[in-house]
Amino acid sequence: MSEVEADATAPRRGRPPTTVDGLSVPERLVETAVRLFSEKGFERTSVQDVVSAAGVTKGAMYHYFSSKDDLLHEIYARVLRLQQENLERFAALDAPVAERVRLAAADVVVTVIENLPDVVIFFRSLHQLGADRQAEVRRARRRYHETFRAMVADGLAAGEFRADVDPDLVVDYYFGAVHHISAWWRPDGALSAEELGREYADLLLASLLPR
Template sequence: MVRDPSEDSVPRRLLSAATKLFAQRGFDRTSVQEIVSAAGVTKGAMYHYFGSKDDLLSEIYGRVLRLQTEQLEKVAATEAPVRERLRQAATDVVTSTIENLDDTTIFLQSMHQLSPDKQNAVRSERRRYHERFRSLIEEGQREGQFRTDKPADIVVDFFFGSVHHLGSWYRSSGRLSARQVGEHYADLLLDALRP
């Protein structure tokens, strides 16, 4: 059978429909019926591929978490000076957050609606990510590149608050590109860290 290339596989269509709807109306306000209708399949098909509505959400999280973790590991491992590595990491996370704004909006708004153990899995992945980011800051503090009168964990929470908030105001139709916002944010972070 020939496949229209525009016609994705069923699980992919389900994930994509769910992402859009969860971002628009929230996880709880989106019914399984709405998701499967948007994906053009029936409920049975969805439950054939995903164990539950929660599973859809977890899967969406997983994708973006894995992507960002990968990017961070790659940048952190380069030979560049720590200031440059932190700047790059900060720019990257802002850019990729904006490029996947639906996923990350859902992340922020719906995580606490998952079942406790799925929440823990996501949280610990997230924690590892933050710890990796924090260790960059600590490295710069040890080298005398960054101020030492601010605890690194406070700075991390300060910065990721800003990042998570992007979904509430950034519009792709606005005057700034994802990259421009990323650079502004990285500047603000780096300058706030000047000794």
């Protein structure tokens, strides 16, 4: 993540956060915002609603988040940070590129499902963010996609993947499918998050490996 993105998504520095029910104040505020945005919608949830439900003061909230937009941004930014950290770890492994791509492809499915309320709420309300915040999200997602694309390109260069594969198309195809998961996956369905991650990764690799 760039310095601009890191500054925008990290809690403000200052006094150490106190805790509420075992969570730091920023964590408590974000978790409460996820619940309220899900129940009432972003537009119909006020800052007062969030701080009252979180059990903190407005002053405590404004110490970490300057607006309701900041809360919405952080809901998704923390998922992106997790996914980027995981992806960079997989990309750095001393392993065949096909295995690294498989691990990364499965991980993005699992992390989306494990954070499904955050992902659903964010994309439902993305248009509510200001232009600067939307641009920050696009930059962070683009960085993730470019890292993933680079692994696919490495597989082509190493001869592990089909020569006729277009890395850009792979990224668009795969992440389009991942983005659609929120429309149909259910916790009581046939596949767990880990099982679905393996299935998606296997389908991707089957399309990349030489026939």
